[in-house]
Amino acid sequence: MPNRSSPTRYGTVAQAFHWLIAALIVTQFTLAYLADDLPIGIHKLALLARHKSFGMTVLMLAILRLLWRLKNAPPDLPSGMAPLERVLARATHVAFYVLLFAMPLSGWLMSSxxxxxxxxxxxxxxxxxxxxxxxxxxxxxxxxEILSDVLFAIAILHILAALKHHFWNKDDVLLRMLPLTKLAQAKPEK
Ligand code: HEM
Ligand code: HEM
Known part of the structure; x- marks a missing residue:
């Protein structure tokens, strides 16, 4: 599969950025909530140190991802999508990119x-x-904290939208972000 995105699917680099950052975001919430339940002490500080390291990794990856995206246009949205859905999809992606910078930067500023x-x-x-x-x-x-609540809400919306595309609309939106998949529309008609 090509490294670069095509008009119909995300390339391997864009997919790798997407799933690596998604996994780190889940890690970030898990570490923060585990730390939240602990009294101040060595264990809490160790979890927060990990949280800060992974958070700064998100910031570095977000910079690289944005640079890659500026040089590699993402695939077009499916032509059958309603105008409101298109606006929502784009707004969600923009909000994600803003939050991938705002979350680590607010954390870094907070610690400073x-x-x-x-x-x-x-x-x-x-x-x-x-x-x-x-x-x-x-x-x-x-x-x-407020930004993390916003990120959480947008992520739920985003995941539900991806599942709706796959199971309800039966289009290629989820498949084209997954590695090693064949696009449904490329399958021969039965
Ligand atoms: C994508 C990156 C990040 C995400 C998604 C994230 C998410 C979160 C969440 C969900 C919490 C718990 C908020 C609450 O109290 O309910 C939290 C707390 C915290 N975060 Fe982050 N964070 C990120 C990056 C960072 C970075 C880069 C730093 C510092 C360099 C940082 C420092 C902290 C600290 C110190 C707390 C505990 C605050 C307290 O004492 O209540 N975070 N973060
Ligand atoms: C919280 C973690 C996640 C973040 C921060 C995130 C962020 C993003 C961003 C920024 C894009 C736009 C990519 C671009 O065009 O440059 C995107 C696309 C996408 N994401 Fe996620 N995502 C997350 C989790 C997920 C999960 C769990 C799923 C699957 C259930 C998913 C499915 C998709 C799909 C299918 C697309 C492609 C949409 C399209 O083709 O227009 N994402 N994601």
């Missing part, structure tokens, strides 16, 4: 405002983006 270090799997430490500031920390913490 408390002067908590942000390391990348213990290999190096990211610099603080702003000086220590309790008011900014509270604001950024709420922002990070």
């Amino acid at each position: 405002a408390k002067n908590y270090s942000v390391s990348w799997f213990g290999l190096f430490t990211w610099p603080n983006l702003i000086a220590k500031n309790e008011t900014a920390f509270d604001l950024l913490r709420s922002t990070h």
Whole structure:
């Protein structure tokens, strides 16, 4: 399968970015909720350190993914989609791209405002983006939490839409984002 996207399906690079980042987002929510239930201590800090490292990985991957997308146009939406559906699909994708930057950046800014270090799997430490500031920390913490709720809601909508396309509309929208699949429309008529 070609690396680059074609007018009918996503290429391997776009698919790899999609599923790797999706898996990291699930990891991020899992780590954050596990940490949330723990009292302050070594275990909570270890989970949050992992959360920060994976979060910064999302930021780096989001930059690469966006650059790749700017050079590789995604496939066209299926021609049968209603205008409202097309607007919703595009708005969801734009919102995702914004959140893939806003989530890590708000987390990084939040940690900076408390002067908590942000390391990348213990290999190096990211610099603080702003000086220590309790008011900014509270604001950024709420922002990070609200953005995570928005991301969660959009992800549910997005997954339901993908399943609707596959099981209800029976079009190629899900298949063309999956590796090693043949497009349904390419199958011969019975
Ligand atoms: C895609 C990336 C990220 C996602 C999806 C994400 C998601 C979340 C979620 C769902 C929570 C729990 C919010 C709540 O209290 O209900 C959380 C908390 C937290 N996140 Fe992230 N996060 C991301 C990136 C980052 C980064 C890059 C950092 C720091 C460098 C970070 C630092 C934190 C911290 C310190 C908390 C705990 C805040 C508290 O004490 O309540 N996050 N994150
Ligand atoms: C929370 C994790 C996820 C994120 C952040 C995410 C993000 C995105 C983004 C940004 C796009 C647009 C790609 C582009 O054109 O550049 C996209 C497309 C797509 N996603 Fe996801 N996604 C996630 C999870 C999922 C899951 C779990 C499924 C399957 C059930 C899925 C199915 C699809 C499909 C089928 C497309 C292609 C839509 C089209 O052809 O227009 N995504 N996703």
